[in-house]
Amino acid sequence: MIPIYEPDLSQLEEDYLLDAFRSGWISSKGDYLAQFENSFARWVKTRYALATCNGTTALHLALLALGSKSGDEVILPALTPIATANAVTFTGATPVFVDSDAASWTVAPDDIEKHITKRTRGIIAVHLYGRPARMNRILPLSQKYGLWVVEDAAEAHGARVLGRPVGSIGTIGTFSFFGNRILTTGEGGIVTTNDDDLAELISRYRGQGVSPTVTYWHDLLGYNYRMTNLTAAIGLAQLERVHEILAAKQRLSRWYTERLASLPEIELARPQDWADDICWMFSALVSRRDEVRAKLSEAGIDTRPFFFPVYKMPIYHDPTLHLPITENLSKRGIHLPSSPRLKEEQVDYICDTLIKIVHKTKPVRISPTIRPQKISEKVKTLLRADS
Numbered sequence: 001m002i003p004i005y006e007p008d009l010s011q012l013e014e015d016y017l018l019d020a021f022r023s024g025w026i027s028s029k030g031d032y033l034a035q036f037e038n039s040f041a042r043w044v045k046t047r048y049a050l051a052t053c054n055g056t057t058a059l060h061l062a063l064l065a066l067g068s069k070s071g072d073e074v075i076l077p078a079l080t081p082i083a084t085a086n087a088v089t090f091t092g093a094t095p096v097f098v099d100s101d102a103a104s105w106t107v108a109p110d111d112i113e114k115h116i117t118k119r120t121r122g123i124i125a126v127h128l129y130g131r132p133a134r135m136n137r138i139l140p141l142s143q144k145y146g147l148w149v150v151e152d153a154a155e156a157h158g159a160r161v162l163g164r165p166v167g168s169i170g171t172i173g174t175f176s177f178f179g180n181r182i183l184t185t186g187e188g189g190i191v192t193t194n195d196d197d198l199a200e201l202i203s204r205y206r207g208q209g210v211s212p213t214v215t216y217w218h219d220l221l222g223y224n225y226r227m228t229n230l231t232a233a234i235g236l237a238q239l240e241r242v243h244e245i246l247a248a249k250q251r252l253s254r255w256y257t258e259r260l261a262s263l264p265e266i267e268l269a270r271p272q273d274w275a276d277d278i279c280w281m282f283s284a285l286v287s288r289r290d291e292v293r294a295k296l297s298e299a300g301i302d303t304r305p306f307f308f309p310v311y312k313m314p315i316y317h318d319p320t321l322h323l324p325i326t327e328n329l330s331k332r333g334i335h336l337p338s339s340p341r342l343k344e345e346q347v348d349y350i351c352d353t354l355i356k357i358v359h360k361t362k363p364v365r366i367s368p369t370i371r372p373q374k375i376s377e378k379v380k381t382l383l384r385a386d387s
Contacts (some may be wrong), residue, residue, distance in 0.1 A: 002346055004302040005180040005281075006339040008245050014236040020233035021144040028207075029150045030229030036236040037190070043239060046165045048199040051227035051235070052206060055154045055176025058189035059087035059124075061225060062150050062172040065201040066122060068093045075115055076124040076152075077107035077133075083199040084124055084309045085153050093121070097311050099323040102133065103270045105283075107324070113288040116141075122148040127156035127166050129335075130182070130249075130280035131269060135169045142170075150174065154189075157182040158246045160276040167192045172202075177235060178317040182249060182280055182340075183242060185235040188227055244315045246278060248340035253279035255344055256336065260284065265358040267332075281335040286358055289332050295357045301350050306333025 020032050033051060041049035049137050052058045062247035068074060070092030078097035088095040098111040123142055135151070142149045149170035153159070158177060159166045167173025172195075177179075177188035191202050204210065208330055209222025227235075238245070256279075260266050267285040271277070283306070286292050293303045309326045311318045336350055 001297075001300050001349065002301055002337045002342075003339065004304050004335065004337050006250065006341050007179055007184045008241075008340040009184075009234075010237070010241065012241065013234050015234040016237045017230060020230050023229075025229045027228055028226035030232070032229050032233040032236055033227060034260065036227075036239065039236060039239050041192065042188055044165045044173065044192050044241065046168045046173070047194045048192065048202075050190040050191045050199065050202050050206060051232060052191065052225045053227055053231075054187045055178065055189035056083040056087060057206075057223070057225040058174035058176070058191045059083060059150070059152060060090050060223075061205050062174050062191055063091045063093070063122075064089055064205050065198045066148050066150070066171065066368070066378075068121060071119065072121040073119040074122050074124060075118060075120060075124050077128070078311055078321075079105070079128065079307055079329055080124075080126045080152070080310060081154065081307060082310055082313060083154075084126055085316060088124070089249075094119075095310070095316070096120070097309070097316075097318075097321065097323065099327045100128075101323050103330055104131050104134065104272050105269050106131050106133040106273065107138075109134050109141060111323075112138065115139055116147075117127055117129050118144050120145065120147060122150065122171075124152055125170060126152040127159055129283050130156050130159055130277045130278040132156060132159045132161045132166050132277070134272075134274065134376045135164075135166075136274055140300050141167065148172075154178075155181065156278060157280075157282040158242065159247075159278040163276075170195070172198060177231075177238075182245060182278065183235065183238045185227075185231045185238070188231050188235060190227075214287040227288050229354040245340050246373060249279045250339075251344055252338060252340065252347070253277075253282055256282045256351065259347070260354070263355065263358075266354070277339065281338045283333055284336050285329065285332040286334055287332065289334050292354070292357050293334060296350075296353060299353045300354060302337060304335040306330050306335070315348045 037049045068091040072093040074088045075096045085095040101108040151170040151173040153166040154176035173192040177185040205222045206225045208219030209218045211217040311321045
C-alpha cells in the first residue's frame with residue numbers, strides 16, 4: 001500500500017531529539033524551545049511565535065487572547081477540520097459557517113460579508129490543504145467592519161499571499177505540527193503574531209495563567225498548553241530543513257499536475273495569481289469519489305476524502321443550511337498520496353491507475369461554480385443521475 005502520507009524525518013531530527021533527551025530538559029523548558037520559537041518567528045516574519053502542544057490548542061489560545069466569548073459570532077468556512085469550529089465553541093462563541101470559493105476551494109470572501117452581523121467579532125481564514133485563503137480581500141473586509149482575523153495555517157506551512165507568508169498577515173496565525181503536516185513534531189502547534197499584548201496573553205493562557213512577575217501567582221484562568229523541549233527539538237530540525245521539504249512538496253505537485261491537469265474527468269484547483277500554494281495534500285475532484293477510492297485501495301493506493309461540511313456533523317447540525325460549493329467539494333474531493341518522500345515512479349503508478357478508473361466510471365462533470373437557481377432542467381437531470 002502506498003500510504004497517504006509519511007513524515008520526512010532525517011538524522012538531524014534524531015540527533016536533536018537525543019541531545020534534548022540527554023540534557024535532562026525534557027518538559028516545557030529548554031534551549032530547543034526558545035530556538036524553535038525564535039526561528040519560526042523569523043521564518044514566518046512575525047515578532048512572536050509561541051509553541052503549543054497541538055494545533056487545536058493554538059487556535060484556542062488565539063481566540064482566548066482576542067476575547068472571544070459567549071454571545072459573539074465568529075465566521076469560518078464550513079469546509080475545514082472540525083478543530084476550527086471546536087476552538088470557537090470552547091470560548092462560548094458561535095461559529096457561523098460560510099461557503100467556499102469554487103476556484104481556490106478556500107473560504108469565499110463574498111459569503112463572509114453576507115454573514116456579518118452586529119454580533120460578529122472576527123473571521124477565521126483557513127488556508128485549506130495548502131491553499132491560502134484570499135487574505136487580500138478578507139483583510140479589507142475585516143477593517144471595514146472592525147473585525148479581527150485569525151489565520152488557520154495548520155495545513156499551509158510555506159504558502160504565501162502576494163509574497164507574504166501565511167501566519168503573518170492577519171491579527172494572529174496558528175499552525176499545526178501533527179504527524180502528516182508539512183513540518184511535523186508528531187504533535188504540536190504554534191501561534192504567531194506581531195502584537196505585544198496578544199503575545200503576552202497567549203503566553204500566560206498557555207502556562208496556567210501564571211503571573212509574568214510573581215512566581216506561582218495565578219491571576220488568570222489558564223491552561224497547560226505548552227510544548228515540550230523534546231518536541232521542539234524535532235521542530236527545530238524540521239525548520240532547518242524546511243527548504244528541502246518544501247522543494248520536495250512542490251516537485252510532487254508538479255509531477256501530479258503534469259499527469260492529471262489536462263484530463264476532463266479530473267478537476268484540480270485553479271492557480272490564483274495572488275497566491276503561492278504549497279502542496280500539503282495533492283487533491284482533485286472526481287465523480288463517484290467513493291467508488292474511485294475503493295478501486296484505488298484495491299490497487300494498493302491509500303487516499304482520503306475531503307472533510308464533511310462542519311454543519312453536517314451532529315454537534316453542529318443545521319438542516320436549514322445549504323452551501324452548494326462546499327457540499328460539491330466535500331462530495332467529490334479526493335486526496336492522493338502526498339508524502340515528500342514519494343518517488344516519481346510511484347506517482348506514475350498512482351496517476352495511471354486513477355486515469356484508468358475514472359475513464360471506466362463515465363463521470364458527469366458538474367462545475368462547483370453552478371448555483372441552484374442557475375441550473376437548467378437538463379443539468380438538473382444530470383445532477384439527479386450523478387447522485
